[in-house]
Amino acid sequence: MQWGSIENFLAMGGYGFFVWGSYAVTLVIFVAEIWALRNRRRAALGQIPRPSDAGRSA
Amino acid sequence: MSSVTASSGFSVFRYAAPNVFYPLAGRLVPLFALLAAVLTVIGLYIGFFLAPTDAQQGDSYRIIFIHVPAAWMAMFLYVVMAFWASIGLAFNTRLSSMMAQAIAPTGALMAFISLWTGALWGRPTWGAYWVWDARLTSTLILLFLYLGFIALQAAIDDKRRADKAGAVLALVGVINVPIIYFSVKWWNTLHQGASVKPGGSSMADIMLTGMVVMVFAFWMYAIAAVLARLRSIILERERRAQWVLDAREQGKL
Numbered sequence: 540m541q542w543g544s545i546e547n548f549l550a551m552g553g554y555g556f557f558v559w560g561s562y563a564v565t566l567v568i569f570v571a572e573i574w575a576l577r578n579r580r581r582a583a584l585g586q587i588p589r590p591s592d593a594g595r596s597a
Numbered sequence: 598m599s600s601v602t603a604s605s606g607f608s609v610f611r612y613a614a615p616n617v618f619y620p621l622a623g624r625l626v627p628l629f630a631l632l633a634a635v636l637t638v639i640g641l642y643i644g645f646f647l648a649p650t651d652a653q654q655g656d657s658y659r660i661i662f663i664h665v666p667a668a669w670m671a672m673f674l675y676v677v678m679a680f681w682a683s684i685g686l687a688f689n690t691r692l693s694s695m696m697a698q699a700i701a702p703t704g705a706l707m708a709f710i711s712l713w714t715g716a717l718w719g720r721p722t723w724g725a726y727w728v729w730d731a732r733l734t735s736t737l738i739l740l741f742l743y744l745g746f747i748a749l750q751a752a753i754d755d756k757r758r759a760d761k762a763g764a765v766l767a768l769v770g771v772i773n774v775p776i777i778y779f780s781v782k783w784w785n786t787l788h789q790g791a792s793v794k795p796g797g798s799s800m801a802d803i804m805l806t807g808m809v810v811m812v813f814a815f816w817m818y819a820i821a822a823v824l825a826r827l828r829s830i831i832l833e834r835e836r837r838a839q840w841v842l843d844a845r846e847q848g849k850l
Contacts, residue, residue, distance in 0.1 A: 541649065548645075552656035557721050561660045561714040565667070568706050569818065576825045583832035584850060587841055 615692050615831045616840040620849065622824040629821035636814035643807035651804075658804075660718040665792075665808055666815035668711035671739055672774050674704035674819060678746070679771045682764035694760035695834065697767060698750055699827035703819050705743035712736055723787050731780035732788035735773060742770040756834060 542548040551558040612618050644662040651658040678700040685694030715733065716726040727733065746763050753759035776783075781790045792799050793808075800808070832850070835841050844850050 541646070551659065552650060554655055554657040554659075554721055557657055557717040558659050561663060561717045564713050565663050565710050568710060572703065572706055572822055576822060576829070579826065579829040580832075583829040583836070586833065587836045587845060587850075590842075 613690055613692050615695070615835055616838070618692055619828055619831050619844075622828050626821050626825050626828070629817045629824070633814050633817035633821055636810055636817060640807055640810035640814050643803065643810060648801070648804045648807050654722060657718060657721045660714050661804070662807055662811045663815075664711060664714040664718060666812040667707045667714065668736065669812060670815050670819050671704055671707035671711050671736070672777055673816075674700050674707060674823075675739060675742070675767075675774055676771065678704060679764075679767040682760070682767040685760055686764035686768075691757075691834070692831075694757075694764070695827055695830045696823075697763065698760070699823045699830055701743050701747050701750075702826065703822045705740060705747065707815070707819070708736060708740040708743055712740065719787075728787055730786045730788055731784040732777065732786050735777040735780050738773055739770075739777060742766070742773060746770075 549555055549559070612621060640662060644659055648659070650656050678697045681693045681700070682697035684690060685692075685697060712733070715736075719728070720726050746766050749766055750759045750763045753762055780786060781788050793805065798805050832841065841850070
């Protein structure tokens with residue numbers, strides 16, 4: 540293990556802000572995209588007309 | 598029901614029909630998502646625990662394991678998006694245009710990630726988050742091309758007209774991709790040249806391995822995200838089609 544301790548790992552040799560700032564934002568973007576994809580699918584499924592809607596005017 | 602899908606033997610072209618592609622994409626999404634997760638774990642393990650600290654850049658270089666994959670995917674996805682958009686334009690195939698529409702948001706996010714991680718890498722290595730350098734500027738234009746494509750499609754109500762307008766924009770913008778790629782050669786830029794090129798690499802093997810694994814991880818993620826979005830787009834556009842109604846009754850949506 541090259542880091543020795545969790546503090547050293549988080550410090551990233553003094554570049555912690557830049558390294559973790561990159562990884563954190565990337566993670567947030569992917570999680571947000573997956574969340575948005577779920578919402579879009581739910582909305583798309585909800586838009587499909589129900590058989591019970593057939594009698595009513597669109 | 599099955600007579601529609603099982604007619605006239607096997608042909609890859611049958612997958613061009615949204616009703617055939619929809620269930621296929623549904624089986625592929627979890628597969629590619631799993632591949633992305635496994636490759637990410639392997640890639641980050643190599644990147645943070647096997648790859649040593651760089652002699653010149655210290656540990657700041659570890660941003661490369663997401664920066665390069667995101668930048669490559671941003672360029673690659675744009676070309677794929679323009680390809681499908683142009684197929685949709687030339688042959689009037691609905692699914693091709695839907696594919697282009699499904700790629701754009703993921704491509705835009707990849708472009709943003711490459712710019713963001715590049716800024717956080719640029720500060721410690723060049724002393725600036727942003728410079729108006731050829732590589733950075735052309736990548737910013739790539740992000741704007743994606744956003745323009747998305748905005749243009751959203752602004753036109755008639756979906757097929759939106760597809761055609763989007764295709765023209767996507768095709769014109771393709772010229773930007775080789776400009777990004779060769780920008781570090783054609784102009785004097787702060788951005789370093791290509792570390793990986795035909796005939797060899799300037800990186801240590803273990804660093805390169807970690808980066809390549811992460812490229813595949815991002816690639817698999819992008820495929821999963823695009824196919825998942827494509828399924829929603831198919832449902833949005835075909836929600837009144839009989840196959841959608843039938844599939845719902847059978848619980849197969």
